[in-house]
Amino acid sequence: MKTSLYKNQNYEQLNDWSKLNFTHPKLGKVVGKIFLREDLGLSGMEVSLNSLPEGVALPFSHAHKQNEELYLFLSGAGEMLIDGERIKVQSGSAVRISPQAFRTLRALNQGALNFIVIQVKEKSLEQASLDDGIMANEQPNWH
Ligand code: ZN
Numbered sequence: 001m002k003t004s005l006y007k008n009q010n011y012e013q014l015n016d017w018s019k020l021n022f023t024h025p026k027l028g029k030v031v032g033k034i035f036l037r038e039d040l041g042l043s044g045m046e047v048s049l050n051s052l053p054e055g056v057a058l059p060f061s062h063a064h065k066q067n068e069e070l071y072l073f074l075s076g077a078g079e080m081l082i083d084g085e086r087i088k089v090q091s092g093s094a095v096r097i098s099p100q101a102f103r104t105l106r107a108l109n110q111g112a113l114n115f116i117v118i119q120v121k122e123k124s125l126e127q128a129s130l131d132d133g134i135m136a137n138e139q140p141n142w143h
Pocket of ligand 1: 063
């Protein structure tokens with residue numbers, strides 16, 4: 001078993017993302033969010049799991065220096081404000097945002113807004129999907 005080639009982290013709280021938390025260097029304890037990069041040893045992306053309670057708006061907007069972000073919404077409904085443009089989001093929405101765009105988010109009163117954010121350096125991907133995949137010669141062995 002080549003265990004050095006992968007890392008698995010079990011999060012007991014993943015069935016309720018509202019209990020996730022981490023300590024932000026400036027904001028202190030932040031509830032409803034966790035970053036996976038350090039725990040999983042991700043080397044080319046940052047990923048966060050997020051849960052925003054219904055009716056709650058983030059109290060700030062932010063942009064990035066070099067990373068684009070993909071927001072994948074899994075449940076609830078909300079609105080994003082991206083450089084002043086209001087966008088409706090809901091379960092199933094996927095939104096890509098350029099680094100320099102200022103963004104914020106609020107959850108509507110339709111349950112917690114659960115979403116994943118994937119952050120990666122803009123224009124860094126050299127190949128993907130079928131161009132990057134390598135098929136094994138052997139059939140999978142589940143025994
Ligand atoms: Zn961000």
